[in-house]
Amino acid sequence: MRLPFLTKISLVALLLFSQTLFAHQPVSNGVDMADQLRADGKIWVVVAVVAAVFAGIIIYLVRLDRQIGKLEKEVKEKSSVVSH
Numbered sequence: 001m002r003l004p005f006l007t008k009i010s011l012v013a014l015l016l017f018s019q020t021l022f023a024h025q026p027v028s029n030g031v032d033m034a035d036q037l038r039a040d041g042k043i044w045v046v047v048a049v050v051a052a053v054f055a056g057i058i059i060y061l062v063r064l065d066r067q068i069g070k071l072e073k074e075v076k077e078k079s080s081v082v083s084h
């Protein structure tokens with residue numbers, strides 16, 4: 001996808017402008033929610049949920065890759081049978 005020159009310039013200008021705006025945001029000395037979760041011991045629940053979601057995504061991608069591999073083999077076999 002090719003963008004016109006003016007669109008590229010405007011996107012670059014927007015990116016540079018947004019960087020300067022974010023640089024002026026005040027920085028706090030920590031995240032209050034994370035500190036509270038850590039103090040209550042509930043941070044491990046958050047870590048477990050994130051790990052479970054990540055593991056589920058990895059398992060899904062592996063299964064999907066295997067299924068696509070099987071379909072590619074079938075297509076390749078059918079195309080070799082038809083061409084001969």
